[in-house]
Amino acid sequence: MPTPDTQHALRRRNLSRVLRAVAEAGTVSRAGVAARIGLTRAGVAPLVDELLRAGLLVEAGRAAPSGRGRPGSGLTVSDRGPAGIGAEIGVDHLAVCAVDLRGTVRARLATTAANRHSEPGPVLRRLSALLAEVTAAIAAEGLRPAGLTVAVPGLVARGSTTVVHAPNLGWRAADLAPGLTAALTPAPGTAAAHAAPVPLTVDNEANLGALAELHLGGADGCAPPSDFVHVSAETGIGAALVVDGQLLRGARGFAGELGHVPVYPDGRPCGCGGRGCLEQYAGERAVLRAGGLTPEQAAAAHPGPGARTALLARRAADGDAATIGALRAAGAALGIALAGAVNLLDPRAVVLGGALAGLAPWVLPSLERELALRTAVAPAPARPGGCLVTVSQLGADGPLLGAAYAALRTVLEDPVSTGTPAHSPQL
Numbered sequence: 001m002p003t004p005d006t007q008h009a010l011r012r013r014n015l016s017r018v019l020r021a022v023a024e025a026g027t028v029s030r031a032g033v034a035a036r037i038g039l040t041r042a043g044v045a046p047l048v049d050e051l052l053r054a055g056l057l058v059e060a061g062r063a064a065p066s067g068r069g070r071p072g073s074g075l076t077v078s079d080r081g082p083a084g085i086g087a088e089i090g091v092d093h094l095a096v097c098a099v100d101l102r103g104t105v106r107a108r109l110a111t112t113a114a115n116r117h118s119e120p121g122p123v124l125r126r127l128s129a130l131l132a133e134v135t136a137a138i139a140a141e142g143l144r145p146a147g148l149t150v151a152v153p154g155l156v157a158r159g160s161t162t163v164v165h166a167p168n169l170g171w172r173a174a175d176l177a178p179g180l181t182a183a184l185t186p187a188p189g190t191a192a193a194h195a196a197p198v199p200l201t202v203d204n205e206a207n208l209g210a211l212a213e214l215h216l217g218g219a220d221g222c223a224p225p226s227d228f229v230h231v232s233a234e235t236g237i238g239a240a241l242v243v244d245g246q247l248l249r250g251a252r253g254f255a256g257e258l259g260h261v262p263v264y265p266d267g268r269p270c271g272c273g274g275r276g277c278l279e280q281y282a283g284e285r286a287v288l289r290a291g292g293l294t295p296e297q298a299a300a301a302h303p304g305p306g307a308r309t310a311l312l313a314r315r316a317a318d319g320d321a322a323t324i325g326a327l328r329a330a331g332a333a334l335g336i337a338l339a340g341a342v343n344l345l346d347p348r349a350v351v352l353g354g355a356l357a358g359l360a361p362w363v364l365p366s367l368e369r370e371l372a373l374r375t376a377v378a379p380a381p382a383r384p385g386g387c388l389v390t391v392s393q394l395g396a397d398g399p400l401l402g403a404a405y406a407a408l409r410t411v412l413e414d415p416v417s418t419g420t421p422a423h424s425p426q427l
Contacts, residue, residue, distance in 0.1 A: 335370025
């Protein structure tokens with residue numbers, strides 16, 4: 001006989017399945033939900049009623065029938081209630097966005113910020129100001145934060161809020177939680193003052209970009225695969241490994257440091273202490289240098305978040321030979337580094353995200369050529385349903401959207417305990 005704990009876990013799982021089914025369908029009848037998740041209509045009915053009472057679902061007129069019979073009463077996810085808050089700390093920018101249960105971005109702010117070698121305190125204060133603006137904007141629309149996830153360009157200790165090392169920011173052993181305490185604490189005397197604290201998560205930007213690709217993406221006409229290597233770049237180069245639909249994090253949470261894989265073992269010295277690392281040949285600074293530009297010149301010519309990538313793309317599109325040559329060399333170095341990962345893991349796809357997505361037309365040919373020369377697996381056309389190298393449609397927004405989605409997962413996984421007003425935390 002099931003124990004109370006088992007029954008509670010089963011109910012929570014079924015509530016999650018119902019909420020996800022409606023979110024994926026857009027508008028669907030109760031019978032349609034039952035068909036989607038494999039329960040009877042009688043079994044679905046009380047779950048739907050509970051989600052309606054919690055304000056997570058709403059009635060939406062008539063829905064198309066799931067089989068024979070008349071159309072049923074439609075259900076859709078509420079556009080009010082919990083929202084996931086994602087934040088991103090980049091070398092030259094800060095960004096915050098809020099995503100509702102429908103997956104719609106309800107508010108987004110980004111600003112240029114010179115974060116390289118800045119102490120964490122001032123950066124987090126500027127980020128907190130953006131958070132305050134975004135949460136005020138969504139509160140006016142009846143939304144409340146369910147969690148906050150922060151994407152950073154560095155190593156994050158597994159299960160913690162501590163950035164162990166972010167070389168392009170100049171941070172070591174930086175715990176972000178204290179600096180965000182004010183933004184996470186409701187003002188005394190407000191309705192939210194007695195609510196539970198907002199869950200705070202900090203993760204590597206490449207991991208969150210991969211999470212966005214897994215749940216929100218699909219590149220070059222391919223369905224999002226469940227096994228892929230996601231490569232992203234800003235100043236540095238990071239990768240995330242997804243195996244059977246799960247991030248492969250490694251024992252300490254540091255998996256995916258592709259930028260420090262040696263591609264030319266006797267090559268240029270790297271800040272990590274090694275030589276010939278990928279970042280020294282395909283990192284943003286290396287590409288700018290090879291194209292005859294300094295980062296400062298690039299930023300001055302094209303200011304704003306993503307300035308350097310935009311300038312490289314513009315110069316390449318205009319036919320600048322030095323820029324095109326630099327991007328081709330970067331693609332070759334990427335191909336060499338990725339060949340080892342492809343041979344070791346046999347992923348369904350390699351996905352280029354972040355800044356690399358905008359540079360794909362010039363990076364891809366040499367990258368694919370090196371992969372073809374160095375991998376033992378069959379080329380993409382021989383793989384059933386496979387696309388070996390794809391370009392993310394999310395582009396540079398991937399880590400920020402992945403952060404917001406990650407913050408919303410607590411509601412999707414346990415809707416009533418975390419999603420109702422009585423339990424939902426506030427920023």
